[in-house]
Amino acid sequence: MAIIEADRARENPQPETAPLIVHVVRQFLPNRGGLEDVVANLGRQTLRRGYRVRVVTLDSLFTAPDKKLPPREDIDGIEVVRIPWSGSSRYPLAPQVFRHLADADLLHVHAIDFFFDALAWGRLLHGKPMIVTTHGGFFHTRKYAAIKKIWFRTLTRASAMAYRRVVCCSASDLKQFSEIVADSLLIENGADIGKFADTASRRARRRIVTIGRFSVNKRLDHLLDAMAVLKARDPEWHLDIVGAESDLNRRDVESEIESRDLTGRVTLHVSPDNDSIRRIITEASLFASASEYEGFGLVALEAMSAGLQPVLNANDAFATLAARHPAIKLADFTSPETAATAIESAYESLSREPDIVRARLLDAARGYSWDIVAGRYIDLYRSLNIGAAESL
Structure with missing residues (x-):
């Protein structure tokens, strides 16, 4: 998002009556990566469209687990809440997530991990409507492929039943998740096309x-x-x-x-x-x-x-x-x-x-501008009766 848009989000916070989308994701800013960028860009775009946004994430980066980050922070108008965790970075355990959901209108979970399973099995505790974006599932490597397939077809399938929609961010994810959730939805990720726009060398170089x-x-x-x-x-x-x-x-x-x-x-x-x-x-x-x-x-x-x-x-x-x-x-x-x-x-x-x-x-x-992609998510939110007034 352009600097002026970030400033607008900070100067004009959404009213307390605006719907609150709580994104739950294992790693967020200041960490840098595809997952973090997706949540940050979607959060900024959602703020522009009249929603309040909170991100609940872990209180340290996997690359520096002993260096604790601030428990609360405001980033471009996004409320960031960081919670303690234990266990492996592959499946970090963070049960305090349940403490930060009471005022949510919608939970948007990112990736297939502890949060995905815990919020599914604990839905009677929090009672919130949920969607999940897959972000590749957990098949990033072929290691333990047989165990992963069994897990996917049993526990992942059962957890997915708790979600209103399973959103796949690629065609390969859609092919995979459609095997366990027939009505999986495809919304491909956006790209921050302004970040490095048109900066490559004008002369062909090796x-x-x-x-x-x-x-x-x-x-x-x-x-x-x-x-x-x-x-x-x-x-x-x-x-x-x-x-x-x-x-x-x-x-x-x-x-x-x-x-x-x-x-x-x-x-x-x-x-x-x-x-x-x-x-x-x-x-x-x-x-x-x-x-x-x-x-x-x-x-x-x-x-x-x-x-x-x-x-x-x-x-x-x-x-x-x-x-x-x-x-x-x-x-x-x-x-x-x-x-x-x-x-x-x-x-x-x-x-x-x-x-x-x-x-x-x-x-x-x-064609992958976040303005376009965020619009598809807003359409999904509204289809679940989570609407907000535009505040551009």
């Missing part, structure tokens, strides 16, 4: 950006393997890795870079702010992701909005986006040679028609 958490499923090792091939073919290639520590920390990624003799050809940027990321993007022409699993592919859309040519691993979410937007190039990143060739081909195409390619990318990204 410089690649990848953005995302340093998670095992992002397969930075595969991307670095492809980068090693590119470097051998042309030493001008450069890769900027942008993200926050997660399953992998800074030292893990640095070791992967050093082991491939890519020091000087790969630059690591740990948790930079948006202004810093924008400066990195201005020097680049391509975006690459070797991720083996994505819930939707939000970061690819943000890259497109910047004018970066995406070259993406052919996972389900990226393949769905590419089928819709031919400007996206797919590659098999399990083969370094194949991926490197795909990146070179994308660069050559961009070099021949830089303005045409850029226009296609920017046009494709516009």
Whole structure:
């Protein structure tokens, strides 16, 4: 949201009579990631449309569990409540969530985790109507795949019965969740297309950006393997890795870079702010992701909005986006040679028609504006008789 919109939300808070949407999500700002961005952008847009918004989340980041965040905070007009938790980051236990729901008109749960199950089984305690957005479920890696499938078809199916609607944020999620909830609804995620809008280099350059958490499923090792091939073919290639520590920390990624003799050809940027990321993007022409699993592919859309040519691993979410937007190039990143060739081909195409390619990318990204996507959520809220007066 533009700065002026954030200021308007703070200066003109919604009246106490406005409907209150309580978003429940395991991680929120100041953490950065796809899930956090979705909830923040939806919350801001919902405020503009006359609702009150609260986010109930955990009181520390998974990357720094011992550093407690403020228990309450106002972020762009969004009331943020943080609660203690225990257990694993995969399934954090936080029963105090029930203390912050009494005045809610609707609970909007994000992701399939403890909150999803606990609020379903505790619905007689809180008595609130609920919807859930899937955000990829819990199939981000193939680890424990058999157990996950059993869990999904038993406990997840039972918990889903407590929700008025199950909202899937990608076609792959819809295919999966329709197996247990026949009337699952598709509302694809929005992208903050203004954040890095049209900032990529105007001149085609052999410089690649990848953005995302340093998670095992992002397969930075595969991307670095492809980068090693590119470097051998042309030493001008450069890769900027942008993200926050997660399953992998800074030292893990640095070791992967050093082991491939890519020091000087790969630059690591740990948790930079948006202004810093924008400066990195201005020097680049391509975006690459070797991720083996994505819930939707939000970061690819943000890259497109910047004018970066995406070259993406052919996972389900990226393949769905590419089928819709031919400007996206797919590659098999399990083969370094194949991926490197795909990146070179994308660069050559961009070099021949830089303005045409850029226009296609920017046009494709516009369809995912949060203004459009939030409107679909507002329609859903109103269909559940949770309405508000517009306050633009």
